[in-house]
Amino acid sequence: MFKKILIANRGEIACRVAATARRLGIKTVAVYSDADANAKHVHACDEAVHIGGSAPRDSYLRYERILDAARATGAQAVHPGYGFLSENEDFAQACADAGLAFIGPPASAIAAMGSKAAAKTLMEKAGVPLVPGYHGDRQEPEFLKAEAARIGYPxxxxxxxxxxxxxxxxxxxxxxxxxxxxxxxxxxxxxFGDDHVLVERYVTRPRHIEIQVFGDTQGHCVYLFERDCSVQRRHQKVLEEAPAPGMTEERRREMGEAAVAAARAVGYVGAGTVEFIAEQDGRFYFMEMNTRLQVEHPVTEAITGHDLVEWQLRVAAGERLPALQDELRIRGHAIEARLCAENPEAQFLPATGWLRVFRMPRASEFDVAPVRVDAGVREGDEISPYYDSMIAKLIVHGETREQALSRLDAALADTHIVGLHTNAAFLRRVAASRSFTTADLDTALIERERDVLFGGPGLDLACAVAGVAARVLAEEAQFENADPWSRRDGWRLHGAARRRMELDVGGQRHVAYLAYQHDGSHLLQLGEAQHPLRARSLGGDRFDVSLGADRWELAVYRQGESYAVFAPQGSLSLVWIDAIAHAAEGSHDAGRLTAPMPGKLIALHVSAGQKVHKGQPLAVMEAMKMEHTIAAPADGLVEEVLYGVGDQVGEGAELLRLKKPA
Known part of the structure; x- marks a missing residue:
């Protein structure tokens, strides 16, 4: 076994690999960029080496610097994690040439599966089922359009x-x-530095099912069963589970054997995933092979009881697979939720900012348990625009799917993130939707359940306002032993004091009144309703709050004038409005079009003086590896274009100005 390895990645996967290495007594070396100088993965490893600037092309994609770091620290092997260089055949070969073990498949296997088109040709020869389509080298638009017509739309x-x-x-x-x-x-x-595409028949109501495969250098190859990854947005996974609901033993064996055939066709070694598109009737077609560990590998670990990173290390060191096919069993059901910095209500635009509050449910980290949290960040860390938007992974395991669903709901309810938009509440709604709870799965589930997944009410307003009032009273209580002139308990010689609370909730104003009674009790009025308010601190940011006959245990976090209230029923963010400051604010210019997130302007479709109509694409931005089109909110005339193609812009930067047409 290795004595020291270098982890050529960052964030959650770097921490994940370091955790298993530490358990096995293997020393670890982290690499980091300027943006990651104080990142969690740097502190999770025994040593750390700076390799360049914040952008991946200046650091995590510069494999010559990574190899230099490995040589300088005496590392014997390199674990690529996932993303970045994990499926780069040149990097795998460079490791081998440098005398370093690459903890992944051989460069030849990466090359064989790196091109979807070439891989499908190879899979056809190996007898793996394929979706009808064109996978060749010809790339002329007219030819590809003719092929699409031959295949048949969609x-x-x-x-x-x-x-x-x-x-x-x-x-x-x-x-x-x-x-x-x-x-x-x-x-x-x-x-990817390669604009080649393929065209395939679009399968209606498809399920995305993938098989975890593992091979060693001694000729053994197994499948560790399947994962259902059908719940997606923008073709990226949201929830993953294992095993796939409704999978029969016969179909599981058929898909598993097809996946092993695919792996054997390229002489595969290490962890890999063969992804299939499956029809509702069970027919399945090869889609691609990911020649690395997958983000969703923890659900496979949960149902098999095997640490897949340990398997990777042992296989890379030349050992036999820790278990062969007839020794593998499925135990229970596991679900993984990807917590991301994004705004589901704004077409999942990525978000950046600071994790002012980052409280996850009590769990074991990077290990099999009823609740597991895999995270590469800590409270106070920044989510920057340079890397992927995933904050953490929440994994639950139960004896049945129903138990796993119940544990997932409870864990998401106990997930408190403040400081930027996240998809935590959205994930909870997806997991509770009819389609997901009944396992009516396909890749269009989110669109099909749109009415219940978007624009939800969140936490009840009265509950949230009561939480803000409880926090206010707790802060006032800190002064109860002060002299009479400094106390903030609202005492008045004549009558009861009332505090006006003007709160902004999602752009809507609400006014409440907190009344201080002479006997020390309080009343809270919201609208026409007025109820007794009782609040007791449970320590830290938690409160036992009663409003009339209702009672909740709430977590209330304050950042300046902003409050975030969390309850088992949901969460809500509120802003206490400073009336004087608000009166001084100017009116908003409706003609401004601003960047919805930090990123790079990669296309401009209009110029100054041009007339545009509502919904017309005006510009395209690239952020967190995805494109985002900015459209005209109304008919108008482009008055001024303020940035050019290739410019980096910050969130809220004014890109161009529109005015009403004459």
Whole structure:
């Protein structure tokens, strides 16, 4: 076994690998960029080496610097994690050439599966089922459009070298094809340095089922069962579970054996995932093979009881697989939720900012348990625009799917993140939706359940206001032993004192009154209703709050004039409005179009003086590896364009100005 390894990655996966290495007595070396100088993964390892600037191309993608760091620290092997260089055949070969073990498949296997088109040709020869489509080298738009017509609409355009939904578009008709193709090629070139695409028949109501495979250097290859990853947005996974609901033993064996055949066809060694698109009737087709560990590997660990990172280390060190096929069993059910910095209510735009509050449910980290949290950040860390938007992974395990669902709901309810938009509440709604609870799964689940997943009411307003009032009273109590002139308990010689609370909730104003009674009790009035308020601190930010006949245990976090209230029923953010400051604010210029997140301006479709109509695409930004189109909110005339293609812009930066047409 290795004595020291270098982890050529960052964030959660770097911490995950370091945790297993520490358990096995293996020393670890972290690498970090400027932005990650104080990141969690740096402190999780025994040593750390700075490798460059914040942008991945200046650090985590510079493999010559990573190899220099490995040599300088005496590392014997390199674990690539996932993303960045994990599926880069040149990096794998460079490790081998430098005398370092690459904790992953051989470069030849990465190369064979790196091109979706070439991989499908290989899989066809190996007898693995394929979706009808065109996977060749010809890339002329007219030819690809003709192939799409031959296949029959709807079709799916996919980046040949891609993954994670980048460079992928579903196209419903010939009229949409050329624009979608151009967008896919542009995004593929930006993400993978290769704009080649393939075109396939778009399977309606597909399920996304993947098989975890593992091979060793002694000729053994096994499958560790399946994961259902059908719940997606923008072709990126939201919830993953194992085993797949409704999977029969016969179909499981059939898919598993097909996955092993795919792995054997390329001489696979280490951890890999063979991904299939499955019809509702059970028919399945090879989609791609990911030649690395997957983000969702913890659900497989939960149902098999095996540490897949340990398997990777042992196989890379030349050992036999820790278990063969007839020794593997499924135990219970596991679900993983990806907590991301994004705003589901704004088309999942990525968010950046500071984790002012980051409280996760009590769990074991990077280990099998009823509740597990895998995170690469801590409270106070920044989510920057340079890297992926995932904050953490929440994994639950139960004896049955129903038990796992119950544990997931409780764990998400106990997840408190303040400081930036996240998808935590959205995940909870998805997990509670009819389609998910009844396992009516396909990749369009989120769109199908849109009415219940978006625009939810959140926490009851009265409960949230009572939480703010409880926090106010707790802060006032800190002064109860002060002299009479400094006390803040609202005492008045004549009559009861009333405090006016003007609160902004999602852009809407609400006024409440907190009344201080002579006997020390309090009343809270919201609208016409007035109820007794009782609040007791439970320590820290937690309170036992009663409003009339209702009673809750709340967590209330304050950041300046902003309050975030969390309860088992949901959460709500409120801002206490300073009336004087608000009166001094100027009116908002409705003609401004601003960047919804930090990123790079990669396309401008209009120029100054041009007339535009409502919904017309004006510009395209790239942030966190995805493209985002900015459209005109109304008919107008472009008055001024303030940035050019290639410019980096901050969140809220004014990109261009519109005015009403004459």
């Amino acid at each position: 079709v799916l355009i996919k980046a040949s070298a891609g993954g994670g939904g980048k460079g992928m578009r579903a196209v419903g008709s010939a009229d949409e094809f050329e624009a979608a193709l151009a967008s896919c090629k542009r995004e593929a070139a930006a993400s």
